[in-house]
Amino acid sequence: MYQEKEDYQSWICDKCQKELELSKVKVRYLEGEFEVELLNCPTCHQVFVNESLALGKMLEVEQGLEDK
Amino acid sequence: MNLDKLLETGDRCIFLEPPTCTANCPVHLEIIEFISEIEKGDFQKAYKLMEKKLPFHKIIGRICDHPCESVCVRNEAGGAISISELEKSVLEYGAAKPKKVWPVPKKKGKIAVVGSGLSGLTAAVDLDKKGYEIVLYEKTDRLGGRLWNHIGDSLKEKTLSEELKQVEDKGISIQFNRLIDENSLSDLLSEYDAVYLGASDWTAPLEIDKITFQVGELNLFAGGAMVTQNDSVIFSASSGRRAALSIERFLSKVSLTDSRDREGIFETPLKQDVSETDVLPKVEKQASVYSQEEAIQEAKRCIKCQCRKCMDGCNHLRKYDISPYAYIRQINHSERIILGTHYANKMINSCTECGLCQEECFLDISMKDVIQETRESMVERNKMPVSAHDFALKDMAFSNSSRFSLVRKQPSKEASKDLFYYPLISFSDYVKGLYHGTGKTEYLFYPGCQLPASYPDDIKGIYEYLVGHMKGDVGIYLGCCGAPADWAGRQDLMGENVAAIKKVWEEMERPTFILACSSCIRVFEKYLPEIKVRSLWDIYLEKGLPNKNWIKSPQTLSVHDACGTRENSELQESIRKIAESLGYTIEEMKYSKEKTKCCGYGGLVYYANREQADGFVAERIQESPHDILVYCTMCKDLFVSGGKRTYHLLDLIYPKDNEDGAVKKMPTLSERHQNRSLVKRSLLKEIWREDVDEPVPDDYQLVIPETVRQNMEDRYILLEDVQAVIKNAQEIRKRFYNPDSGDYLASLKIEHVTFWVQYAQEDDKFLIKSVYSHRMEIVEE
Known part of the structure; x- marks a missing residue:
């Protein structure tokens, strides 16, 4: 899972007013837990997921895990 | 799940059984394949098939006494295929030099x-x-x-x-x-x-x-x-x-007798129905051997015998191009996997469990039962994909929550004088008798969850009609019968639901349930056989229709029977008689009554595989040139969304002024919730005169463009989810901001789903730009 630069370049964290940065984030679904590089706020760490990631790669991984 | 029994069921399927011609060919030439090659004009490939199976094919192909022809099922439709003549033509046009075979060392004896x-x-x-x-x-x-x-x-x-x-x-x-x-x-x-x-x-x-x-x-x-x-x-x-x-x-030194039961000629279990096959006469040869063109024409007459009756009727089996035989083998494989991917999951959740395959199968193979058992097993083994039925189960929980669920006895005579007590009522819409309540609840009207969601304005009228026509008190019970849990294989939820319904039934001193929804009828038959039920439609037929003067211009309709009523011929007849008494003419479709198809909603396919559901809809709606008449709200919803003019029986019984019932777009998922709540509130207010809490007004005024609204439907996102996301974002400012566009993007995890909403704020209005969700949980530290 990764994000294209143009997908996020304009977004900032509204609370902290910080530009987003890529860093390792823990995600889990069913019995799967792994670390992926996702954009998040360097201060409050809220993680950014855009539509193409949610409905693309993320969904694919979810479905893959559901069929395990 | 008993896998041996499962495989036995699969082995009864005759999809792969040979045709009678091959079974009656002592050397088992693959005649369908042979003829198919000729049909394609590929005489060389047909020749290779002869070479493979016929000893001395150049001799036998010319003098064979062809026992295959006398048993050809084409005999009943224009005459047997001239297989021996086709063999001669293949020797003429397709012969090739024999392959060079390396001599095997002669060491074995x-x-x-x-x-x-x-x-x-x-x-x-x-x-x-x-x-x-x-x-x-x-x-x-x-x-x-x-x-x-x-x-x-x-x-x-x-x-x-x-x-x-x-x-x-x-x-x-x-x-x-x-x-x-x-x-x-x-x-x-x-x-x-x-x-x-x-x-x-x-x-x-x-x-x-x-x-x-x-x-x-x-x-x-x-x-x-x-x-x-x-x-x-x-x-x-x-x-x-x-x-x-x-x-x-x-x-x-191995067994001489093992697996030799199909040598020589044998009886194939395959049975080919040629009752609907066009009669085509034999192609006569103009010379001593067929010309290539004559051979191709003769080959085209071959029926290519194969039992596909279940597949012909089922969009699902055809979409996956799979016979029950192969399907069951895949299920068996999927059930036995311990580590690895269960590739068959989506297919298993794409069966509508409508039961048509069993109806079409002379061997009585029921994929509906196989799939149901498989889903239950998947749930038990914790292998059922959560996302497949999650929304439908949440919807069921909603219907059984206080937001919709309701049980009431009929109000007393004194409490409802102006409602049910009419001394002069000949012009009345719905009440033709005097109040004849007895104080004992003889009937409980159970409209189900989808009818109130789709026809909120008619529930009160139906209830009043019942009170006015039934001998004895008629109570009301709002809730969900549990059909979603049944389809999802959730026997745990089903058990709870059945127990809850039974409790109400006992408390009400065992009244007869009046059901309006075909799924409810199916569920009550399956899980609550001790409860006596009557169909609302049978009652209309028996007691007479309200609003007789409403009949508009009569037209011809095709009835699409609900798959849950497949075996209920009495109900099917009631529907037709009601429509006819209203002046409509019925023209039956090929697949109707006990052979009806599913609209695509059954088995929760609508949620588990939308593309498959669309396939069912598209196929069904082109099977009649007329407007369709249904008596299940989901059938109506799907057919109208597929672009087909479709009436629900209620559209005919309770027609609305200035509204074409056949094109009425059904409510969105959010509106379905709202409508159910509305039905509960208005019944309580208007029939039982109870004080009702008004719904809490929405926190934010949302402006949602049509494309976003459609996405919400396709992604099973409710208005209340969007409200919750925005509320959370506005209150704690946990959101992203795009300085270029001025948009906000916020998310909120509700139960197992994280919802995202991109929006712009203009004064007190929130313009929704996009909504989406994911189930994967982000562990924020």
Whole structure:
């Protein structure tokens, strides 16, 4: 899972007013837990997921895990 | 799940069984494949199929007595396919040089073959190919025996000689002018490892096994006319081939009798229904052999027998191009996987469990039952994909929550005087009798969850009608019967739901349930057989329709029966009679009544595989040129969304002014919730005169463009989810901001789903730009 630069370049964290940065984030679904590089706020760490990631790669991984 | 029983069910499916022609061909030429190649004009490939299965195909192909033709099912529709003529044409147009075969070292044993007629030659060549050393004993000075009697228009002397010469070219040793009698036979039996006896004029009695062709316990095997007891060329060749197989097994010291039940001719379980097949006459040849074009035309007459009745009726089986036989094998595989991907999950969740396949199957194979059992097993083993049925189960929980669920007895006479007590009522819409409540709840109206969601304005009218027509009190019970849990394989939830319904039934002193939804009827039959039920539609028919003067312009309609009512012919008749009494003409579709199809909603396919549901809809709506009449709200919803003019029976019974019921777009998922709540509130207020809490107003005023609204439907996102996300974002400012566009992007995890909303704020309005969700949980630290 990764994000294209143009997908996020304009977004900032509204609370902290910080530009987003890529860093390792823990995600889990069913019995799967792994670390992926996702954009998040360097201060409050809220993680950014855009539509193409949610409905693309993320969904694919979810479905893959559901069929395990 | 009992997998042995499952596989037994699958093995009953005759999808892969051979057609009668192949079953009656003693050497089992794959006749459908053979004819299909001719049909494509590929005579070379057809030739290869002959070469593969027919011993001495250039001889047999010209003189075969074709037992296949007399059993061809085309006999009943224009005459059998001329398979023998097609073989001749293939030899004419598709012949190729035989493949160069490398001689196999002859190390496996030494076999004597007595008699060089067709059976002996077949046995000799088959065993030679397997690596046995063959010595052929022929009493005359030439090979072929009685084959020479067949020289004529088809089989020319030159062809026969050339074919026989190939036997010699193979290096098989031939002893001409050697007559074998009883004495010399016993010498051969001790000299050779095995002996094949194919002498048609053998007179000494032999005890020949009918399956293995072994003589007693000896190393002697017989074939040809001695075994077949006839002059058939093809039976003779087949006997030589079968004896050769016995000899090979005998010499390899393996069982002679294992799996030989389908040698020679056998009865195939395949049955082909030709009642709807067009009659086509045989193509007559204009010369001694079919021209290529004549052969192609004749090949086109072949029905290509295969039992596809269930697949013909089912969009799901056809989408996955799978027969019950193969389907069950995939389920078996999926059930046995411990580590690895369950590739069949999506398919298993794409069956509507409508039961048409069983109806079409003369072997009574029910994929509905197989799929239901499989889903229950998947749930038990924790292998059911959560996302497949999550929304439907949440919807069920909603309907059984205080936001919709309701149980009330009929109000007393005093409390409802102005509602039900009419001294003069001849012009009344719905009440034709005096108040005749008894104080005992004889009936409980249970409209289900989808009818109130789709027809919120009619529930009160229906209830009043029932009160006015039924002898005894009519109470009301709002809730969900549990059909979603049943379809999802959730026996745990189903058990709870059934217990809850039963409790109400007991508390109300066991009234008869009046059901309006075909899924409810199915669920009550399956899980609550002790509860007496009546269909609302049967009651309309018996007691008479309200609003008789409302009939608009009569037209012809096609009834789409709900799949849950497949076996309920009484109900199906009621629907038709109601429509007819309203002045409509009914034209039946091919698949109707007990053979009805599912609209695509059944089995929760609508949630688990939308593309599959769309497939069902698209197929069904083009099966009638007329407007469709349904009596299940989901059928209506799906057909209208597919673009088909569709009436629900309620549209005819309670028509609305200035509204074309056949195109009425059904409510969104959010509106369905709202409508159910509205029904509860208005019933409580208007019938029971109870104080009702008004719904909490929305926190934010949302502006949602149509495309976003459609996405919400497709992604199962409710307005209340969007409200919750925005509320959370506004309150704690946990959101992203895009300075270029001024948009916000916020998320909130509600139960197992994280919802995202991109929006812009203009004064007190929130313009929704996009909504999406994911189930993967982000662990924020």
